[in-house]
Amino acid sequence: MPNPQSLALFDFDHTVTTTDTYSRFLRRVATPRQLAQAKWSVGPWLAGYRLGVVSAQAIRKRVTRLVFAGRRAEEIADHAQAYARETLPTLLRPEVMQRIAWHQAQGHRLVLVSASLDLYLQPWCARHGMELICNRLEARDGVLTGRYADGDCGPRKQALIRARYDLTAYPRVFAYGDSREDRPMLALAHERWYGGRRIA
Secondary structure: OOOOOEEEEEOOOOOOEOOOHHHHHHHHHOOHHHHHHHHHHOHHHHHHHHOOOOOHHHHHHHHHHHHHOOOEHHHHHHHHHHHHHHOHHHOEOHHHHHHHHHHHHOOOEEEEEEEEEHHHHHHHHHHHOOEEEEEOEEEEOOEEEEEEOOOOOHHHHHHHHHHHOOHHHOOEEEEEEOOHHHHHHHOOOOEEEEOOEEOO
8 A cells, every 4th residue: 555645535425426325325225104204304304404504413313313213234234235336336426536536546545524324335435445434323233223323423524534544644635525514624634625626
């Protein structure tokens, strides 16, 4: 492995991809009853998010509990493997994949930092040579609780990056994001990309 000259941090949903992969995965694994419940219990929260009065973290907590509580962990993991293999490749932004390829060609260390799930992000990162910081579902005796194992990493991206990486060891740090949750992560970088455009 080449000595990393720089560190490149990438958000996933709407940064590497064209859409929110977590909501698509939820729709893929939700039962018909859960989908019907979501229409009434999550719909108003989504409206509040668009108005800026409900956080992404609050919505994730609600839908994660609705869809995953009581489900078998093995069943959801199987869905996730298929999702990573069949769906994720169709959702990638070519221009961002080119940036990832450029960083790899330079020998940089690449990290995906996402509030989406390890169940489908881990195989994707393994395929693309990236390290991963993301959410993990909590399970007890093979059954999902509907909670995150270590809390929601979305609002804690900056702290988790700092805990894992010595940023002073890298002469240059790059960061790519698209949302309010990504701004603290972008603040760590020398070169910042927001919504596909370089801002610093």
